Amino acid sequence: MTVRKTMPLLGCVLLWVAAAPLQAQVVSLNYERLSSLEDPLAAELGDVTYVLNGLADLPLFLDLDGDADRIESITNFQFEASTQLSNRWLAALTYFGQYVSDSAAETASEEDYTDNLALSVGSYWGTVLLGNVSGIVREQTRRLRGAGNASLAFDDTLGRLGDDGGGYLVRFGPWLFSSLIDDDDSFDLGVTYQRPTGTRDYRLAARYTDSTYTAEDGSRTFDSTAFSGVAEVIFGSSRWDIGAGYEHLSGEGLKLERWYTSAGGRLKAGVLSISLEGHYGQIEGEDEVSAAFGIQYDLARGLSANLGLNHTDGTASREGTSIVRARDNKAVLSMRYSF
Amino acid sequence: MAAEEAFQQPFLFDRAAFLKRFPASEAKTLGVEWGRQVGRQVLKMRTNDGSEPSEVNYYLGRYERREDSLRWRPTGPFYGAKPGPAFASFDRCLYPGHGRIKPWTMTSGSQFRVEGFYDPASPEFAEEFDTIRRLGSANSSTRTTDESEIAIFWEDGPWGITPPGHFLYIAMQLLQDRGLSFMELAHAFALIGMTQCDASINAWDNKFHYDIVRPESAIRVRAPAFRNPDPRVALEPGWLSYIPTPEFPAYTSGHSTFGAAAAEMIALIYGRDDIAFSGRSPDEVLWPQLRGVTRHWTSLTQVAEENGISRIYGGVHWSIDNTQGLRAGRALARHAFESTLPKKA
Numbered sequence: 001m002t003v004r005k006t007m008p009l010l011g012c013v014l015l016w017v018a019a020a021p022l023q024a025q026v027v028s029l030n031y032e033r034l035s036s037l038e039d040p041l042a043a044e045l046g047d048v049t050y051v052l053n054g055l056a057d058l059p060l061f062l063d064l065d066g067d068a069d070r071i072e073s074i075t076n077f078q079f080e081a082s083t084q085l086s087n088r089w090l091a092a093l094t095y096f097g098q099y100v101s102d103s104a105a106e107t108a109s110e111e112d113y114t115d116n117l118a119l120s121v122g123s124y125w126g127t128v129l130l131g132n133v134s135g136i137v138r139e140q141t142r143r144l145r146g147a148g149n150a151s152l153a154f155d156d157t158l159g160r161l162g163d164d165g166g167g168y169l170v171r172f173g174p175w176l177f178s179s180l181i182d183d184d185d186s187f188d189l190g191v192t193y194q195r196p197t198g199t200r201d202y203r204l205a206a207r208y209t210d211s212t213y214t215a216e217d218g219s220r221t222f223d224s225t226a227f228s229g230v231a232e233v234i235f236g237s238s239r240w241d242i243g244a245g246y247e248h249l250s251g252e253g254l255k256l257e258r259w260y261t262s263a264g265g266r267l268k269a270g271v272l273s274i275s276l277e278g279h280y281g282q283i284e285g286e287d288e289v290s291a292a293f294g295i296q297y298d299l300a301r302g303l304s305a306n307l308g309l310n311h312t313d314g315t316a317s318r319e320g321t322s323i324v325r326a327r328d329n330k331a332v333l334s335m336r337y338s339f
Numbered sequence: 340m341a342a343e344e345a346f347q348q349p350f351l352f353d354r355a356a357f358l359k360r361f362p363a364s365e366a367k368t369l370g371v372e373w374g375r376q377v378g379r380q381v382l383k384m385r386t387n388d389g390s391e392p393s394e395v396n397y398y399l400g401r402y403e404r405r406e407d408s409l410r411w412r413p414t415g416p417f418y419g420a421k422p423g424p425a426f427a428s429f430d431r432c433l434y435p436g437h438g439r440i441k442p443w444t445m446t447s448g449s450q451f452r453v454e455g456f457y458d459p460a461s462p463e464f465a466e467e468f469d470t471i472r473r474l475g476s477a478n479s480s481t482r483t484t485d486e487s488e489i490a491i492f493w494e495d496g497p498w499g500i501t502p503p504g505h506f507l508y509i510a511m512q513l514l515q516d517r518g519l520s521f522m523e524l525a526h527a528f529a530l531i532g533m534t535q536c537d538a539s540i541n542a543w544d545n546k547f548h549y550d551i552v553r554p555e556s557a558i559r560v561r562a563p564a565f566r567n568p569d570p571r572v573a574l575e576p577g578w579l580s581y582i583p584t585p586e587f588p589a590y591t592s593g594h595s596t597f598g599a600a601a602a603e604m605i606a607l608i609y610g611r612d613d614i615a616f617s618g619r620s621p622d623e624v625l626w627p628q629l630r631g632v633t634r635h636w637t638s639l640t641q642v643a644e645e646n647g648i649s650r651i652y653g654g655v656h657w658s659i660d661n662t663q664g665l666r667a668g669r670a671l672a673r674h675a676f677e678s679t680l681p682k683k684a
Contacts, residue, residue: 042399171347173348234624236421236425
């Protein structure tokens, strides 16, 4: 069966495919049509290559605790201009924009649209990045993201670096070093080691972060010092990883200790990706617990149906300050298209 | 210096360890300086060689898409061998502009362009279709155990060593005990390396010039569009290839081109083709079933042909992709051996 005619028909088939995954492999969506915008979205003018990527997501958030459900639309795009300089350095300027609409919100937020700008220059001596690059160390050293709409709460330091800063990445064989400093002198250091051994591929990552954290109720700001590590093994099409971290928070006469562990697995079989992960930690003896289950079902190039079941439960307060407070059970369903 | 550029990392510790092996002397200093000069020259030669925009997976107008039923379409992660690698579904085609980058030894990327593909309504295509459908399927009853092993042994996907990496590994195995001098080895590996790159340019030029559909797409969804009167050209929507189908057009086989170019060049350097040797797969991580598997060959020609036909056993290529790829690979290697880096008398 090939869908060739109209968008309504395409929509019907998409819904049918999402509802009948076991039969979906006999369906052929015409993903050549879905990719018809491919060529106009990339161009080479002179020595500069321009590429526009985009993503549209329509998630439905179902609150399993009985609170209000809501539906959003999320649209991202990224525009990059890159070139090779005469000394062979690779230079790229990237603009990223995101628009989020929340129909359940009572008033439209002024922050519906956010954007980033980053400049990178790279050679064999590594890559220097400037601009809104606050996630570069975290992305190199984190546990693998869950599939679909899985989102494991708490699985990071509470402390955050500012959006704007400068970073440096360099590789020495299986070692990848990453660093970042923001305009407030907070910094992030990371190292990753990955090498196949025998029939398995291992990745080890460590990260040291010096940053700041504003309490959940906004009443205090803490200096955060954190160390975290991840170990991952890849076997065939499955990945398994564990993570652990320790964080010291201090500010305005209050000192807090936090530790956490997490573990998860991800499997891809054909067009189906599944992940399951869990997290347990404590802040000053008070528990933080989260779990996430995710599914991504690829329907066509760039088009996927996604599910996430996310559980979050963590509350900690000291001296009248609410440090963290999150309790939530959500199912997130979405259709996503990216090009 | 050139290695730093190719691998995009500063080999600080490796370089220091290598230099430490030689005592300080004027010869060492001159050697280091000569190496730098050669590295700079190579880098200058390859700057703006067209490879940088070619790394973007967009056509950028370099090749026209065909509009008939043979047009390539993105392929899914549908394959049967387990355990095996995980990779993105329906990915954008890989390096559509690679066939347009400046070659090392060929006069142009299309110098050894092969003849056209079959008419999809022809008896020859029907025969190809039926062969791959039966022999290359995940649960083939005609493929032998040895043929299944061959399909995985030479899979060498982008997640692992890749075909050029595997053949450079074989070249090191064969040439290291040949008694060649340092200069002769440098000469040999320069020729092998350049022809491996040119094999990729040749194969990618063919792939994107002809834009031919993969067996996976043809069998699962495209068969009726071929209007082939042979009843064997029929749709089989649940068909799975044995190994993963790469995300770029079929014709010609990159594996066959790489393997033939390397085997031909090694034979020319070695002075003979009938070399008996054995080998293990360098990639036992994503194909753990290869652990402990050793294959034996009696000639370099056999190695190239086994590597090429592995793609038929795996169900990811038409037979003509292999035969034409082998022919092009051998031709470009002979051309490079005769015309590039001639030895001084």
